Amino acid sequence: MRGSRILGLGFHVPPRVVTNDDLSKLMETSDEWIVQRTGIKERRWVDGDVGASELAEHATKKALADARVDAKQIDLIVFATLSPDVNFPGSGCLLGARLGLPGVPALDVRNQCTGFLYGLAVADQFVRSGAMQHVLVVGAEVHSTGIDISTRGRDVAVLFGDGAGAAVVGPSEDEHRILDTKLHADGSHYDILMVEAPASRRNPRLTHEMLDEGRHFPSMDGKAVFKQAVERLPEVIGEVLAPHGLGIADVDLVVPHQANLRINEMVAKRLGLGPDRVFNNIDRYGNTTAASIPIALCEARERGMVRPGSRVVLAAFGAGLTWGATLLRW
Numbered sequence: 001m002r003g004s005r006i007l008g009l010g011f012h013v014p015p016r017v018v019t020n021d022d023l024s025k026l027m028e029t030s031d032e033w034i035v036q037r038t039g040i041k042e043r044r045w046v047d048g049d050v051g052a053s054e055l056a057e058h059a060t061k062k063a064l065a066d067a068r069v070d071a072k073q074i075d076l077i078v079f080a081t082l083s084p085d086v087n088f089p090g091s092g093c094l095l096g097a098r099l100g101l102p103g104v105p106a107l108d109v110r111n112q113c114t115g116f117l118y119g120l121a122v123a124d125q126f127v128r129s130g131a132m133q134h135v136l137v138v139g140a141e142v143h144s145t146g147i148d149i150s151t152r153g154r155d156v157a158v159l160f161g162d163g164a165g166a167a168v169v170g171p172s173e174d175e176h177r178i179l180d181t182k183l184h185a186d187g188s189h190y191d192i193l194m195v196e197a198p199a200s201r202r203n204p205r206l207t208h209e210m211l212d213e214g215r216h217f218p219s220m221d222g223k224a225v226f227k228q229a230v231e232r233l234p235e236v237i238g239e240v241l242a243p244h245g246l247g248i249a250d251v252d253l254v255v256p257h258q259a260n261l262r263i264n265e266m267v268a269k270r271l272g273l274g275p276d277r278v279f280n281n282i283d284r285y286g287n288t289t290a291a292s293i294p295i296a297l298c299e300a301r302e303r304g305m306v307r308p309g310s311r312v313v314l315a316a317f318g319a320g321l322t323w324g325a326t327l328l329r330w
């Protein structure tokens with residue numbers, strides 16, 4: 001039966017490195033606090049006016065070259081981001097224009113840290129059904145222009161970085177394919193991590209008062225997010241493996257979303273996974289939300305941790321709440 005697989009990967013991060021010491025000049029924080037609580041040492045921030053679609057374009061070109069697929073062969077663009085270039089239209093449309101693909105459909109996915117896995121599931125369904133041959137799935141974020149870079153916003157500001165990762169998904173006729181995906185959402189906790197304004201439920205959507213209160217910046221109940229993440233991630237990893245008669249011992253590598261090293265360490269401990277079977281790169285990029293999994297997967301493959309035949313689980317948890325896992329055989 002026809003399936004789908006990732007034919008090529010690519011990622012791009014802006015060249016500007018922002019260390020924890022750089023941040024401690026902008027707000028009351030310290031390298032020690034950030035490393036101890038999150039594992040993050042540095043992140044990348046864009047310089048000047050650079051939107052998510054620009055980062056995505058660079059990542060896409062690398063993924064297309066890796067897949068040996070021409071841009072003209074893309075049947076659908078799926079663009080996962082919480083930081084679109086403009087409020088509307090979606091960044092998928094802007095990326096299509098950058099790639100010179102007029103008429104190619106573009107779908108923006110608004111599922112935050114789980115966005116890439118939702119996008120991959122869409123691609124898998126279109127390719128598996130035979131409706132499409134090549135679907136581009138991109139996760140790209142520019143956080144640095146949307147966070148409160150001051151002591152007031154330090155709990156969130158130190159976590160996030162800019163970047164993009166892309167995958168070209170195409171058909172597979174053998175066992176090297178996306179084997180399964182489990183996706184979840186629970187909006188009853190939507191407000192533990194969100195950006196409220198501009199808000200269609202407020203009239204007007206944005207006021208000077210809202211700006212003064214910083215309601216256009218992300219707000220987060222970090223402890224609540226942490227608690228949910230360490231429950232949901234092991235749960236959904238088990239859920240994606242069980243129907244295939246597989247356990248965690250059968251998995252070569254888990255590539256989790258990079259939200260916080262402590263979350264991933266706790267998840268690994270709960271699952272009984274040693275550090276050689278969990279890939280982390282949050283120390284260098286921070287949390288790049290929808291981009292974190294494709295960036296991590298790309299680096300893991302470059303380091304030889306993902307090889308033909310490897311059983312890999314991608315797992316994400318984030319705002320929404322949304323969470324999910326993808327099981328694939330490379």
Ligand SMILES: CC(C)(COP(=O)(O)OP(=O)(O)OC[C@H]1O[C@@H](n2cnc3c(N)ncnc32)[C@H](O)[C@@H]1OP(=O)(O)O)[C@@H](O)C(=O)NCCC(=O)NCCS
Binds near residue numbers: 154
């Ligand atoms: C954000 C997070 C690192 C905070 O760690 P924590 O141990 O829960 O810290 P707290 O929020 O309890 O804050 C402890 C203290 O540090 C302070 N603090 C917060 N951010 C700080 C920073 N960047 N630098 C220095 N101090 C900071 C707080 O003000 C608080 O001070 P107080 O004790 O005087 O009130 C942690 O909750 C976390 O990682 N949560 C998950 C976040 C996440 O993954 N988000 C993305 C999901 S996709």
